[in-house]
Amino acid sequence: MSRIRVLMVDDHAILREGLRALLSYYDDVEVVGEAQDGAEGLARVRELQPDVVLMDIAMPGMNGLEATRQIRAQFPQTRVLVLTQHEDPQYVLPLLQAGASGFVTKRALGTDLINAVRVVAQGETFLYPTAATAVVEEMRRRSEGAATAPESLTPRELEILQHIVAGQTNAQIAAALSISIKTVEWHRANLMSKLDVHSVADLVRYAMEHELTEKTE
Numbered sequence: 001m002s003r004i005r006v007l008m009v010d011d012h013a014i015l016r017e018g019l020r021a022l023l024s025y026y027d028d029v030e031v032v033g034e035a036q037d038g039a040e041g042l043a044r045v046r047e048l049q050p051d052v053v054l055m056d057i058a059m060p061g062m063n064g065l066e067a068t069r070q071i072r073a074q075f076p077q078t079r080v081l082v083l084t085q086h087e088d089p090q091y092v093l094p095l096l097q098a099g100a101s102g103f104v105t106k107r108a109l110g111t112d113l114i115n116a117v118r119v120v121a122q123g124e125t126f127l128y129p130t131a132a133t134a135v136v137e138e139m140r141r142r143s144e145g146a147a148t149a150p151e152s153l154t155p156r157e158l159e160i161l162q163h164i165v166a167g168q169t170n171a172q173i174a175a176a177l178s179i180s181i182k183t184v185e186w187h188r189a190n191l192m193s194k195l196d197v198h199s200v201a202d203l204v205r206y207a208m209e210h211e212l213t214e215k216t217e
Contacts, residue, residue, distance in 0.1 A: 038067030127167025
C-alpha cells in the first residue's frame with residue numbers, strides 16, 4: 001500500500017520536529033518535506049508533489065490562507081489540512097473557501113491528527129469538532145430569517161448537505177441517518193451534479209452563499 005506523502009508548513013521549527021516524530025510512528029504516512037512559510041511551502045509542493053500539506057495559518061510573508069489558495073489552484077491533487085490554534089469561523093470559513101480540506105487544532109490528540117491526515121488524503125473533509133461547531137454556528141447565524149433551500153433540493157439532500165458542512169465523512173453520515181454508505185455517496189454525487197459543483201469545499205461554499213445550512217443534531 002502506498003504511503004501518504006505529507007509536507008509540513010509552519011514557521012515554528014520545534015513544532016515541525018514534533019510533528020515529524022509523531023507521524024513517523026505510523027507506517028502509512030511519510031513526511032517528505034518541511035517549509036517555514038507559505039511561499040516556501042508552495043515551492044516545496046511544486047517540487048515534491050505531496051498528497052497532504054499540513055498548513056499553519058499565521059506565518060510571516062505568505063500566510064496560510066494565500067498559500068492554500070495557490071496550492072489548490074496550481075496543484076488540485078494536493079489536499080491542504082490546516083493545523084492551527086485558531087478555531088474562530090473568521091479563520092475557518094475563508095480557508096474552506098480557499099480550498100482547505102480540513103482543520104485540526106494544535107491542542108488535538110495525535111490520533112486526531114493522523115485520522116485527519118488519512119481522511120483528507122482520501123478526498124474527504126475533516127473538521128475538528130470545535131472548528132465544525134464554529135462553522136455551523138456561523139452559518140446558522142447568517143441564515144436567521146433566510147429563505148428555505150431551493151426547490152431543486154429534496155429534504156434528504158438538504159439533510160446530507162448539512163452533515164457534509166458539519167465535516168462528517170460518508171461513513172459518519174450513513175450511521176447518523178441509518179442509511180448505507182453507497183446511498184450517501186449517491187446523494188453526494190447527485191448534489192454536486194445538481195448544484196454544478198465539483199468538491200466538498202464547493203458544496204460548503206454553496207451552502208454558505210445560499211444560506212442552506214442549520215445545525216445538525
